[in-house]
């Protein structure tokens with residue numbers, strides 16, 4: 001069968017299963033099987049695909065039709081123009097997190113800082129920051145050993161492993177170190193929202209990366225409280241938050257001696273990250 005026909009079949013199957021990105025996903029999955037870039041595939045849609053490859057492709061299409069995220073099937077996700085290895089033990093990096101990275105890079109351009117990334121997951125935030133802040137260095141922590149394994153691989157791939165240490169530890173157990181900047185995209189989904197998430201997320205992404213307790217603020221509150229003790233004087237805390245959490249989180253920050261410097265909004269005009277500074 002030729003590629004274009006195969007893509008059409010697969011795309012229809014995904015469409016029937018209510019996958020909005022059915023055409024793109026089919027193309028990307030066929031590219032994965034052929035070990036080619038999507039652009040290459042699209043310029044040669046009349047190529048014949050052999051039986052073995054069709055079988056492999058159909059298996060991937062079946063996984064996608066069951067709502068498994070594309071990133072888990074192809075084992076990678078682009079973030080800040082870099083490909084990060086991902087698997088079911090890590091949250092899939094999101095574009096709203098890139099908005100926070102962008103602002104942090106503006107603030108610290110050409111500076112030499114020590115960064116802590118709480119809940120590093122794939123390492124996407126810290127690795128992206130350190131790829132550009134050439135003389136800075138960082139510590140990435142997570143309670144998931146399997147996520148840290150991937151974060152280390154990603155750091156090696158992006159040539160920043162000599163500037164990063166990774167540690168399997170909760171932020172609650174960090175003592176005796178002081179950072180210029182703490183970044184965190186902590187779990188912040190409320191228990192109610194957890195129940196109504198799309199299947200792609202609910203069935204596949206790790207609960208410890210998402211679940212922020214009843215009001216979604218369980219981890220955020222503790223991160224803010226801990227940050228006071230492990231930030232250097234004048235240090236900054238950059239926090240990603242949920243859609244409706246700005247008011248509550250800003251109150252918590254002010255109560256804990258943080259001054260809000262920047263609210264970062266997403267394309268729908270919701271504040272999705274806050275950069276604040278510790279004042280004493």
Ligand SMILES: C[S@@+](CC[C@H](N)C(=O)[O-])C[C@H]1O[C@@H](n2cnc3c(N)ncnc32)[C@H](O)[C@@H]1O
Nearest residue numbers: 091093119120121142143144170171185186209
């Ligand atoms: C929302 S994910 C963020 C992953 C990655 N930083 C990103 O932005 O894509 C939250 C991460 O926090 C980790 N985590 C949850 N509780 C933690 C804790 N107490 N200490 C450190 N990491 C924690 C989870 O394992 C998960 O990897």
